[in-house]
Amino acid sequence: MSIKFGNTVFLRNGVLASGILGVTGYSMLKVAEDGAGGVTCKSISKIERKGHPTPVVQVFNSGVINAVGLSSTGVERTTSELKILKDKSDAVVIASIFAGTVEEFGETASMIDENICDMIEVNISCPNVADEFGLPFASDPKISGEITRVAKNSTKLPVIIKLSPNYPNICEVAKSCEANGADGITAINTLGPGMLIDVHTYKPKLSNKKGGVSGPAIFPVALRIVYDLYKAIKIPIIGMGGVTEAEDAIQMIAAGATLYGVGTGILYKGTSIFKNINAALDNYLAEKKMKYEELIGIAHRI
Numbered sequence: 192m193s194i195k196f197g198n199t200v201f202l203r204n205g206v207l208a209s210g211i212l213g214v215t216g217y218s219m220l221k222v223a224e225d226g227a228g229g230v231t232c233k234s235i236s237k238i239e240r241k242g243h244p245t246p247v248v249q250v251f252n253s254g255v256i257n258a259v260g261l262s263s264t265g266v267e268r269t270t271s272e273l274k275i276l277k278d279k280s281d282a283v284v285i286a287s288i289f290a291g292t293v294e295e296f297g298e299t300a301s302m303i304d305e306n307i308c309d310m311i312e313v314n315i316s317c318p319n320v321a322d323e324f325g326l327p328f329a330s331d332p333k334i335s336g337e338i339t340r341v342a343k344n345s346t347k348l349p350v351i352i353k354l355s356p357n358y359p360n361i362c363e364v365a366k367s368c369e370a371n372g373a374d375g376i377t378a379i380n381t382l383g384p385g386m387l388i389d390v391h392t393y394k395p396k397l398s399n400k401k402g403g404v405s406g407p408a409i410f411p412v413a414l415r416i417v418y419d420l421y422k423a424i425k426i427p428i429i430g431m432g433g434v435t436e437a438e439d440a441i442q443m444i445a446a447g448a449t450l451y452g453v454g455t456g457i458l459y460k461g462t463s464i465f466k467n468i469n470a471a472l473d474n475y476l477a478e479k480k481m482k483y484e485e486l487i488g489i490a491h492r493i
């Protein structure tokens with residue numbers, strides 16, 4: 192079965208989340224060779240940006256906290272890395288973009304090479320840059336809709352919007368993106384902000400003090416959000432947030448995700464996580480005598 196986001200066709204294999212191994216062409220290629228059906232690059236801006244000083248990532252018992260601060264190699268340099276992925280794999284190439292204003296989202300979307308990338312993911316949900324950009328755009332349905340419209344008008348590629356779990360109006364935001372032409376939704380970005388404190392220095396472990404939480408700790412929240420979004424919108428959803436096991440991916444799809452996504456799970460299981468989840472998913476469907484499309488959203492039909 193093929194799965195469509197706009198006119199981009201996916202195999203039903205999972206998607207690499209933005210920000211994890213998404214900077215060099217060969218690291219993205221490794222993830223594709225290890226079974227990801229779609230690969231998203233780290234979010235990029237028009238021109239390069241530094242991000243926060245280190246430490247920007249810390250690991251805890253059941254996940255990761257990060258405040259990378261949207262460091263970016265810029266569209267031009269990242270395009271040459273994405274070309275390596277495009278030339279050497281069949282994975283769907285997803286360019287994740289971010290910007291500081293509605294207009295700049297359009298300018299950045301128009302810079303994405305339509306011969307190299309298959310789809311644009313618009314990151315309106317990074318929680319760690321409030322000092323620079325104010326509240327993430329994903330907190331506001333109206334602005335989220337405007338960004339969607341401007342991005343759609345700036346490219347022929349399908350456009351999906353990456354949402355934040357940190358605002359209770361996430362379904363309103365998703366509906367506004369859908370009404371303005373979004374071809375899909377990615378949910379969720381990191382949860383929080385959260386923090387960790389060093390018990391010897393009593394200082395926050397991140398230079399930014401606070402950061403977004405990812406990994407197994409956030410799985411139940413991500414699952415609930417995908418479940419709610421499935422009821423609110425008709426466009427397809429990439430469901431991510433703490434997926435580490437095949438059973439997590441199956442739950443995401445049963446809640447309504449068209450595809451599952453993995454980011455932090457690579458820390459626990461390596462890049463072969465995709466191959467292993469895909470094989471386990473195939474076995475599960477065979478045992479249940481079920482087609483993949485029957486699994487999507489089944490939790491709503493029971």
Ligand SMILES: Cc1cc2nc3c(=O)[nH]c(=O)nc-3n(C[C@H](O)[C@H](O)[C@H](O)COP(=O)(O)O)c2cc1C
Nearest residue numbers: 208209210234314379380405406432433453454455
């Ligand atoms: C170190 C790190 C960097 C991230 N950078 C980005 C980013 O640049 N753009 C983005 O949209 N999401 C970014 N994310 C969020 C992930 O793409 C994903 O939405 C989130 O981590 C939840 O999925 P997971 O639990 O499978 O990691 C980042 C996450 C981590 C851990």
